[in-house]
């Protein structure tokens with residue numbers, strides 16, 4: 210019987226097919242007990258590729274470690290990622306209420322020499338700049354370091370929130386002068402394209418972490434946003450890269466997709482990240498990798514330089530079209546306006562994604578609890594039919610909001 214990693218759906222056979230039996234032997238990795246090795250997995254030649262992060266000039270690995278997992282008790286995974294060239298680690302105050310940062314801090318305390326090898330990014334929510342200084346100091350304490358390489362304001366839905374009137378620009382410049390941050394940017398899962406297009410009109414954003422995957426990469430607006438940022442020298446880091454949705458599907462389309470890519474020698478999950486890296490404007494894929502199996506599969510996929518074919522891309526596009534109504538594309542302005550601002554639909558959708566696709570129930574509930582009380586209270590009282598009509602993904606918004614109000618409390 211096939212042994213299956215529940216979190217990623219990667220079968221033992223698929224994993225072995227990916228890195229090869231010789232690969233397993235050479236890296237000394239035992240899939241069952243997670244024993245570790247130092248040679249990077251995969252048939253690809255050379256180390257994990259690196260790309261320049263925009264105008265920062267820093268070369269970062271094409272794969273970065275998302276810290277939305279128990280980093281405190283996964284110190285060996287952190288060591289393994291570093292050994293395999295994944296030396297860009299991302300975290301946020303929100304992840305585990307600071308415990309993700311603490312896990313990185315524990316690693317740095319035990320391995321002080323590792324600091325200069327690492328590119329560390331953290332994110333804080335959209336506080337007033339004065340509060341950001343205090344928040345950053347606390348984050349640095351948890352991380353056991355005196356600077357972060359990239360500091361981002363978390364979850365920006367409208368760039369004007371940090372652009373006017375120069376408050377954040379001045380704050381970023383002060384934090385850089387104080388040596389507490391090297392680069393400044395923001396993350397966005399909602400209205401990403403608008404945020405990016407607006408940021409590209411300015412000079413002071415170094416990098417953006419934004420939702421980007423096989424479902425989002427083909428729209429004209431996203432293409433324009435990516436090019437505008439790249440031309441401005443803004444480093445681009447893709448997040449939410451698997452395109453997992455708010456509704457768990459075990460559809461025939463999904464099985465077919467997996468089968469087709471296995472014939473090509475990789476899993477569908479590997480194909481999804483390879484598709485992103487075919488865009489030269491993307492510097493790194495930030496991926497949640499809570500196990501060595503997933504880390505290994507991702508490193509193997511990105512060391513392998515075999516390009517996806519046109520029919521691979523068509524397959525992904527077809528799958529995206531067939532499953533569109535299970536995925537919220539983050540175009541929150543559309544549904545927000547359709548319900549007269551009465552409900553933060555796209556934010557609730559993100560909580561559902563954490564809950565169902567990531568299996569991160571605590572995080573989902575934490576983010577949901579952070580939404581305004583009045584908005585949560587009226588979530589089931591609203592007529593969502595105008596939003597459902599306007600939604601380009603044709604999501605069953607009313608039903609999903611009802612489900613969210615039941616499972617996220």
Ligand code: SF4
Pocket residue numbers: 536537538539540541542543544545554555558599600601602603604606
């Ligand atoms: S619910 Fe629909 S309109 Fe709203 S953000 Fe998601 S995809 Fe866009």
